Amino acid sequence: MHLAHYVGLLHRAQVELARAFREIGAGDPDEADVFHITATLAKQCDQHAQRLEPFAQRYGEDSPDEPERLHSELFRGTRTGPIGLLRDLHDLYLMAAECDMAWTLVGQGGQGARDQELLQVAQRCEPETAMQMRWLRTRMKEAAPQALVVAE
Amino acid sequence: MVDGHWRPGTGIPVSGMVDRIAAPWGGRTPYAAGKPWPVRVDTFLESGLSEADVERWVPAASVLHSNGDGEDIAVKDGRIVGVRGRAADRVNHGRLDPKDLYGWQANGSPDRLTRPLVRERDELVETDWDTAMGRIVARSEELLGDPGGWGRFGFYTSGQLFLEEYYTLAVIGKAAIGTPHMDGNTRLCTATAAAALKASFGTDGQPGSYTDVDHCDALAIWGHNVAETQSVLWMRMLDRLHGSDRPRLLCVDPRPTPVAQEADVHLAPKPGTNVALVNAILREVLERGWIDGRYVAEHTLGLDALRSTVEGYSPAHAAEICGIPPRDISAAAELVGTCELLLSTVLQGFYQSNQATAAACGVNNLHLLRGMLGRPGAGVYQMNGQPTAQNTRETGADGDLPGMRNWDNHAHIQELAELWNVEPALIPHWAPPTHAMQIWRYAEQGSIKLLWISATNPMVSLPELARIRTILSRSELFVIVQDLFLTETAELADVVLPAATWGEKTGTFTNADRTVHLAEKAVDPPGQARPDLDILLDYARRMDFRDKDGEPLIKWRDPEAAFDAWKSCSKGRPCDYSALSYAKLRDSRGIQWPCTEDSPEGTERLYTDGRFNTDPDCCESFGHDLVTGAAFTEEEYRAKEPRARAFLYAVDYQPSPEVPTDEYPLILTTGRTVYQFHTRTKTGRAPQLDAAAPDIWVELHPADAERLDVHEGDVVRVASARAAIEGRARICGIRTGVVFLPFHYGPGPQAAPRAANDLTITAWDPVSKQPIFKVAAVRVEHVADADGRPAPAPTTTASAPIGADVPRTEGGATAEVREVMEAG
Numbered sequence: 003m004h005l006a007h008y009v010g011l012l013h014r015a016q017v018e019l020a021r022a023f024r025e026i027g028a029g030d031p032d033e034a035d036v037f038h039i040t041a042t043l044a045k046q047c048d049q050h051a052q053r054l055e056p057f058a059q060r061y062g063e064d065s066p067d068e069p070e071r072l073h074s075e076l077f078r079g080t081r082t083g084p085i086g087l088l089r090d091l092h093d094l095y096l097m098a099a100e101c102d103m104a105w106t107l108v109g110q111g112g113q114g115a116r117d118q119e120l121l122q123v124a125q126r127c128e129p130e131t132a133m134q135m136r137w138l139r140t141r142m143k144e145a146a147p148q149a150l151v152v153a154e
Numbered sequence: 155m156v157d158g159h160w161r162p163g164t165g166i167p168v169s170g171m172v173d174r175i176a177a178p179w180g181g182r183t184p185y186a187a188g189k190p191w192p193v194r195v196d197t198f199l200e201s202g203l204s205e206a207d208v209e210r211w212v213p214a215a216s217v218l219h220s221n222g223d224g225e226d227i228a229v230k231d232g233r234i235v236g237v238r239g240r241a242a243d244r245v246n247h248g249r250l251d252p253k254d255l256y257g258w259q260a261n262g263s264p265d266r267l268t269r270p271l272v273r274e275r276d277e278l279v280e281t282d283w284d285t286a287m288g289r290i291v292a293r294s295e296e297l298l299g300d301p302g303g304w305g306r307f308g309f310y311t312s313g314q315l316f317l318e319e320y321y322t323l324a325v326i327g328k329a330a331i332g333t334p335h336m337d338g339n340t341r342l343c344t345a346t347a348a349a350a351l352k353a354s355f356g357t358d359g360q361p362g363s364y365t366d367v368d369h370c371d372a373l374a375i376w377g378h379n380v381a382e383t384q385s386v387l388w389m390r391m392l393d394r395l396h397g398s399d400r401p402r403l404l405c406v407d408p409r410p411t412p413v414a415q416e417a418d419v420h421l422a423p424k425p426g427t428n429v430a431l432v433n434a435i436l437r438e439v440l441e442r443g444w445i446d447g448r449y450v451a452e453h454t455l456g457l458d459a460l461r462s463t464v465e466g467y468s469p470a471h472a473a474e475i476c477g478i479p480p481r482d483i484s485a486a487a488e489l490v491g492t493c494e495l496l497l498s499t500v501l502q503g504f505y506q507s508n509q510a511t512a513a514a515c516g517v518n519n520l521h522l523l524r525g526m527l528g529r530p531g532a533g534v535y536q537m538n539g540q541p542t543a544q545n546t547r548e549t550g551a552d553g554d555l556p557g558m559r560n561w562d563n564h565a566h567i568q569e570l571a572e573l574w575n576v577e578p579a580l581i582p583h584w585a586p587p588t589h590a591m592q593i594w595r596y597a598e599q600g601s602i603k604l605l606w607i608s609a610t611n612p613m614v615s616l617p618e619l620a621r622i623r624t625i626l627s628r629s630e631l632f633v634i635v636q637d638l639f640l641t642e643t644a645e646l647a648d649v650v651l652p653a654a655t656w657g658e659k660t661g662t663f664t665n666a667d668r669t670v671h672l673a674e675k676a677v678d679p680p681g682q683a684r685p686d687l688d689i690l691l692d693y694a695r696r697m698d699f700r701d702k703d704g705e706p707l708i709k710w711r712d713p714e715a716a717f718d719a720w721k722s723c724s725k726g727r728p729c730d731y732s733a734l735s736y737a738k739l740r741d742s743r744g745i746q747w748p749c750t751e752d753s754p755e756g757t758e759r760l761y762t763d764g765r766f767n768t769d770p771d772c773c774e775s776f777g778h779d780l781v782t783g784a785a786f787t788e789e790e791y792r793a794k795e796p797r798a799r800a801f802l803y804a805v806d807y808q809p810s811p812e813v814p815t816d817e818y819p820l821i822l823t824t825g826r827t828v829y830q831f832h833t834r835t836k837t838g839r840a841p842q843l844d845a846a847a848p849d850i851w852v853e854l855h856p857a858d859a860e861r862l863d864v865h866e867g868d869v870v871r872v873a874s875a876r877a878a879i880e881g882r883a884r885i886c887g888i889r890t891g892v893v894f895l896p897f898h899y900g901p902g903p904q905a906a907p908r909a910a911n912d913l914t915i916t917a918w919d920p921v922s923k924q925p926i927f928k929v930a931a932v933r934v935e936h937v938a939d940a941d942g943r944p945a946p947a948p949t950t951t952a953s954a955p956i957g958a959d960v961p962r963t964e965g966g967a968t969a970e971v972r973e974v975m976e977a978g
Contacts, residue, residue: 034916133779148601151301152302152304152601153599
């Protein structure tokens with residue numbers, strides 16, 4: 003059963019996303035809303051990762067070796083300036099999108115494994131991840147015209 | 155107060171002379187539910203004059219708060235010599251706020267700006283209008299010349315101009331320059347009111363009417379020191395509270411405000427915890443079955459989600475978060491849950507605090523759950539702070555589109571494009587209009603290169619002032635300031651334009667309960683000062699802004715024609731002014747919008763049939779996540795099938811962005827006093843008001859004071875992670891662990907800094923984008939002994955001292971106001 007791999011992938015993606023939210027928030031302290039909201043969302047990601055831990059253990063014992071190229075590397079540090087902020091938020095969006103789809107797939111795995119607890123965790127966390135994407139999209143849409151056309 | 159004239163507590167209305175500095179709310183005229191609020195006419199004239207000396211009385215309304223009290227300006231020899239409340243006005247029944255009684259004197263202040271100023275070699279020098287406007291036009295044309303020129307303009311306006319001026323500004327910004335970068339200082343005061351109304355009911359617009367005070371049997375005052383911010387509204391409440399069938403009163407405020415002193419239940423939660431408190435009250439209301447099930451079923455959406463969110467907030471749990479006794483939360487819930495006619499008001503204690511929009515929506519939820527809307531006595535006022543803030547919002551001079559239109563609704567953009575005869579693509583609608591704090595951020599980064607500031611003083615009123623000073627001082631940023639005086643902000647400008655003010659120009663404005671007044675010109679402005687409308691029209695003319703047929707974009711030349719243009723823009727929208735006119739307003743008691751062919755006398759209450767403005771084709775916004783501010787799309791919104799039902803929104807409590815630490819163990823909250831308005835541009839120039847509250851003070855609870863070894867009048871230093879200020883301590887009944895500073899006082903000429911906003915944090919609500927002025931972590935240290943001097947804080951209000959012998963705040967002979975009660 004390969005469910006453990008996807009639970010592990012999602013766990014790591016959530017940990018990575020939390021780290022990226024924190025790093026980008028700290029890198030843009032003058033963007034006050036980004037600074038504060040990323041801190042809130044990082045905590046949300048921590049909780050998501052925490053909620054997954056029991057399932058990583060539950061399915062980890064009878065799991066075969068991890069397949070190659072399981073994890074993706076989307077984030078390589080913060081940038082500066084208006085375009086930099088846009089690119090940082092865009093990275094976060096892609097990372098959140100990876101989590102979002104992984105929640106759907108882990109939820110599907112939960113269905114197959116008849117694991118109501120896992121399904122409940124997925125149903126609770128996935129909407130929060132989707133909301134993170136909505137926020138990133140909203141914030142980027144606001145910033146893009148100024149960053150792409152006006153800023154020097 | 156003159157002994158023998160005003161007898162507090164006797165309930166006997168007596169006419170006479172009253173020192174309205176010593177007695178800010180004047181004499182009582184108690185009344186019972188369903189009865190008319192008795193008339194009491196307040197008059198204050200220049201020393202030595204009587205009513206017989208007045209040549210003309212010119213109708214206007216009050217401008218030093220949001221209440222919209224009708225008043226007449228007394229004119230003699232071409233000068234303003236006093237004011238008198240209008241007995242027939244629906245809002246005030248003749249009464250005036252102390253700020254209005256004395257504040258008009260600032261109009262005649264010798265330091266009014268009388269000529270335009272331009273910066274020459276680091277110095278502002280006097281010039282003529284042609285030179286000043288010429289510089290603005292030259293810079294504007296240069297900036298508009300390149301692609302993305304629109305993005306180099308920022309407009310930061312006010313809640314204190316007139317409707318006609320805002321609408322003209324909005325058209326210049328949105329249809330000529332095409333920039334989304336326009337907002338008002340209303341972002342600091344009423345943005346959350348607008349955001350909460352949109353979220354719950356679909357559009358902005360106050361459901362209630364001030365006459366609800368006359369009918370209610372319970373008043374719930376949420377983070378609103380109404381006694382000091384809208385003192386005439388408080389007089390109305392106070393007269394009910396002293397009447398024969400006193401409504402029950404709930405007050406939520408960390409300070410012992412006059413409202414708290416009168417309250418049956420006073421909750422003083424730890425600043426920043428409103429959402430936990432409101433959730434607990436909603437939970438009690440649900441659990442005890444105090445809801446109107448039929449109303450909820452027919453007229454709301456989201457009950458299940460609300461129930462599951464608030465479930466976790468037992469009184470005990472919320473009490474722990476808020477730092478108040480659980481039984482008080484239960485008592486508050488019972489008060490608002492069991493009354494027959496509930497009236498709520500909400501202001502800065504919620505709007506300028508943590509999770510502002512969510513907390514304000516919580517109060518809307520309470521009214522929806524209990525079906526307490528749209529009936530006499532059942533209403534909610536999501537208040538405004540400033541006199542004309544409602545108009546900033548309606549006309550789109552802030553982060554909204556004119557006529558409460560939705561930037562994300564193509565049909566709404568098309569309507570505006572047709573109205574203005576411009577291409578829809580020109581109107582900024584790719585994202586919500588840029589909010590104030592983001593405008594300042596763009597200016598800081600250098601992409602905004604021209605910032606036009608009208609009728610506001612951000613060098614005192616914005617958070618983290620050191621940063622604002624740096625931005626305004628940037629050499630690449632061309633700063634235009636349009637004001638009455640050389641304010642702290644104007645001193646940093648490249649061009650300063652002298653503006654006319656209330657009494658010197660004509661225009662309309664709308665108060666917090668949608669009452670529209672016409673304020674007429676009484677006297678000429680000083681020197682070369684011009685009405686703000688004339689300045690904007692002059693700019694449009696010089697810039698030669700055209701519509702798509704090559705005709706002048708702005709087709710009006712005077713206030714009345716501007717009002718007519720606005721009537722067309724508002725027609726068919728919730729804030730419909732189409733059946734109003736200057737002639738009609740001139741003879742009115744104040745008229746509430748919507749005012750249409752079907753309701754020619756205006757509309758007292760909105761949503762009387764429980765049908766809200768949430769239809770996707772009508773609503774002002776497709777909604778936001780209250781935690782992050784993420785915007786929902788049209789498809790997502792339509793999928794909710796609102797069908798004119800209101801939304802119940804609830805979120806979990808989250809701690810404020812800044813909470814106390816070992817280094818900064820106290821919570822700073824900022825606010826107002828009854829004697830001052832904003833940054834004291836006017837009230838600081840009225841001698842009676844200035845003397846009543848001349849300088850900053852620092853409020854501390856006796857227990858905190860004892861621990862810090864601070865006594866009344868001692869000079870203390872208040873430091874946050876950003877800066878430190880000094881002021882004299884007032885030991886009073888504020889909540890323990892909380893420090894209060896009035897925010898009115900600018901950096902000033904004295905050695906030690908004193909502006910409260912040097913200390914505040916740059917953070918804002920994710921939905922309303924209103925800055926969090928009311929929660930910052932600070933520490934307080936003793937600097938010097940009082941040396942016999944008390945804090946310069948009023949003794950008559952929330953800042954009343956305890957345990958110290960402090961001279962009472964009085965105005966003396968120069969502050970005597972004639973109060974005439976109606977007979978019977």
